[in-house]
Amino acid sequence: MRYLIIGNSAAGIFAAETIRGLDPQGRITMISKENTVPYSRCLTSYYLGREIPAERMYIRNTDFYEALGIEFLGDTAVQVEAGERRVLTQSGRVVPYDKLLIATGAAPVRPPLEGMDLEGVFQLRTLEDAQAIVRYAEEDRREEENGDAEQETERVQEVVVIGAGLVGLKAAHGLHERGLKVTVVEFADQIMPQSLDTTAAQIIQRVLESHGYRLILQEKVVKIQGRPSTDGRQAVSGVVLSSGERISCRMVVMAVGVRPETGLVAGSSMAVKQGIIVNERMETSLQDVYAAGDVAEGYDFLWASLRINALWPVATSQGVVAGCNMTGLKREHEGSMSLNSADFYGVGVISAGILHPREEHEQVLSFLEPRRNQYRRLVLREGRLVGMLIVGEVRGAGVLTGLIRKKAKVGETVREWLKGSGGHPAYVPGRERGGV
Amino acid sequence: MKRIYFRVEYCDGCRACETVCRERHSGSRVLFMDREEEPVSSARITVERQGGTYWAVVCQHCAEAPCVGACMTGAMQYGDEGEVIHRVDRCVGCWMCVMVCPFGAVLPQPEERKAAKCDCCAGERRPACVAACSRQALWYGSPEEFEEKTAGDGHALSHYR
Incomplete structure (x- = not known):
């Protein structure tokens, strides 16, 4: 089996590792215009701020490609010819495949602004x-x-x-x-x-x-x-x-946003809206072609529609699912949701899901302690958590993300936690035992 | 792969596990000195009380761990046995792992800008918390060993709900 992966960031790396884990013999080729060991784009700002040295940008060992037996081509894929099962590159290569993953990511939007071409x-x-x-x-x-x-x-x-x-x-x-x-x-x-x-x-x-x-x-x-x-x-x-x-x-x-890098399928019959449309197996509309990561427009389970959530965890999980299906192991992605985490000078911020209620039956619960920079906001839909936002102490945020994922009913414990008791949202001291 | 199991029925909330965990992960590894360190080390296992019941919250070393998928620095990785290891030197404190751990078992350490979680006291035969648990609410071993041990035990495994 010849696997071809275009892109060597989150979705591409996780797909390659998954494929290698399931198919030790398969031939894996990776193409990326970034001729480098996989690194994390999310760390660029840390590098900029001298918070980490350049070598810490790399999230895999320097022998990543050799260790996994991957043939790496530092080249730009310019066209997918799904009918012929091959990909054309800028340098004139013709790369054949049996299963193709498009994980080209997204590129920053360049607004038509006077002075955009200036140095600096x-x-x-x-x-x-x-x-x-x-x-x-x-x-x-x-x-x-x-x-x-x-x-x-x-x-x-x-x-x-x-x-x-x-x-x-x-x-x-x-x-x-x-x-x-x-x-x-x-x-x-x-x-x-x-x-x-x-x-x-x-x-x-x-x-x-x-x-x-x-x-x-x-x-x-x-x-x-x-x-x-x-x-x-x-x-x-x-x-x-x-x-x-x-x-x-x-x-x-x-920094006015990004746009999926879909250029290499332009002119083909592949279904593309904003990004390349994928189903729960990360399959595109063309046979044996998969897409994952920022370039893919997949199912958002909270919005119950197609949506690009251009986020690292979404890309990695889609890469794993794509990798499984490319080897023939059936796996379905549970759908993504919006998820963000950051820390500004010791003030953590985590947000997930839907933050602004759209419908009447959605309810907002919030708690604010401005002097301590503590803020918590939960959005419920028919008693189930669909969105959350935490500023300040972020411990236990994943429990809430998990509740959103599980579509669990939110009980007294979470409501108590919301009112500022520290610690863990699934357990609140002094309450009778009961569901979260 | 061996992992830490928790049996809620046996826990009386003595928090010995928290104390020895903090000690084990301090610089001095001496209980009465670790409070003098800067920053003070913290436990990677926590005991949460709900009503009259105590629950130990600790890394479950998930087979397909959300924290590994969410970690943008490669700090969260799978070890050779499938356990989840946290390479602290790579951590930048972005809290992505905290955001996705459904157990709330990855703990943010804002002062150090690092996340912290259970490493099963890497390199030791038995994690310190398990050794310190006089009521055997914490137990360390493989899933098979655990099933064997709890077979016929009136208390079935009450895992996290």
Whole structure:
């Protein structure tokens, strides 16, 4: 059996390991334009902030491919020809397969903004992106050290991050840890609009502001301004907001979302909405072609519809299911849900599922202790947990995630826990024994 | 693979397991000195009370562990016997594992920015908590051994609900 996996991030790695575990003899080929040992994209901001050294980005041993007997091609897959069971690559390779997994992930959205092509405009997705940011920041600093005093007044150690989603804020955090002055501009009326409600967003905003971040909400960057740089190109000198305000900065990081990398199936008959549509076995609409991870649009069991949850745990679990089915072992994915976790200066944030009730029969229970940065919010649908949000002490959050998954009825214990008793949401002291 | 079993009927909530776990995972490994350490070590097994009943919460070393799938740094991994090991040096404290552990057995350590969980006292014959459990509510062994031991026992395994 010839397995071909396109992509070497979360879904690709977990699929490859699963396949190798089930089929020791099968021939596995992996193609990725990132010619590297598997690393974690989620760690790029930690690397940026010098919180981890570069080598810790790699989440598998350096002999990963050899140890699993994988043929690795550092190449870009440009077209899937499912009829011929082969994949064409940029360098002209024709790679045949019996079972194909598309795990190409997603790419940052590049909005059509004036000044996008200036030197100093970055995105943060790949290791290469992170390294480019580091290089630029270091160069900039050197330039400043060598510059004379007059010029120095023009040089601003400031960076503007566009977008205050999780990626934008993590990028901001990394840059702030590097010693840069960070401004984040967000179009919505709160930070992390996808994964937090207003109350939680305000708590995190206060935490970030107390560390010196500037957060600008309900504003758009309308233009990135340039200045002549040393090498004759135009480099970033500032941004102009919709309010007319100008913020001078040396660097802009775009973090306005990602889009599935479906280019290699464009023009084929494969069913694609936003992402490649997959069923519970991670099969696409074409025979022997599977998709998993950020590129796949699979079933969200809370929304009861197709939805892309571009998240690490979703990608790994889809990769495992795809890997099983590719070897012939039938496995079904239970469906995904939105799940996010982060920590900002010791204030943890975890959110899962549906945060904003849509229907009348949905009920919200919440508990807020602003001085301790503690906030808990549960969304119930007919007595069953469908969403949760915890700020502050996050211990036991997984119990609630588990309850959402199991569609369990929520009893007194969770309600008691909500009211601020510390510890474990499944057990609350002093109550009679009963269901959670 | 051997794992730690808990029989709720036998537990009287003495919390000896918590104490020795904390000691075992401290720098000095001496009970009366570990409180002086910075940061203070913490137990990876916790005893939760609900009404008159006590429950030990500890890593179940799941066969297909949500924490391993959620860990974005490769810190949570399967060991050679299928046990779940936590490579602390790789952990960055993102709490993804905390977010998905349905047992609440992965504990955030905010001061260290690291998660912590049971390692079955790696390298030792018997985990410290099991050795310290005078009522044998905690028990260590393979699933087969455990079934054999509890066969005919009036108390069936009352696992987490």
